[in-house]
Amino acid sequence: MAKEKPLRSAYELAMERLKAKDREEGVEESGPLTATQKARIATLRQEAQAKLAELEILHKKNLAGIRGDPDEAQKLEEHYRTDRSRVESRLESAIARVKRGED
Secondary structure, eight states, X not given: OOOOOOOOOHHHHHHHHHHHHHHHHTOOOOOOOXXXXXXXXXXXHHHXXXXXXXXXXXXXXXXXXXXXXHHHHHHHHHHHHHHHHHHHHHHHHHHHHHHHTOO
């Protein structure tokens, strides 16, 4: 009898399909991160977390100063969300650069 392949879990099958799809699309599989890369990513995350905390403090201060004006509160909320997403986007970009070895 021919030797049968062992059964694989749904997770293993899904990962195999994703890897095949990545190969078709030309996505490179990265190796494990170096200690330097891990340290740089940790630093980037700490800096982003500090910036987000600063934005939150300023946002709360600004909200306290508007004295219940709903239009102004809406504008402040929009600016706050925009600023948060900008910080998060920059963090993701910086982490991607570190993982590619560009930083």
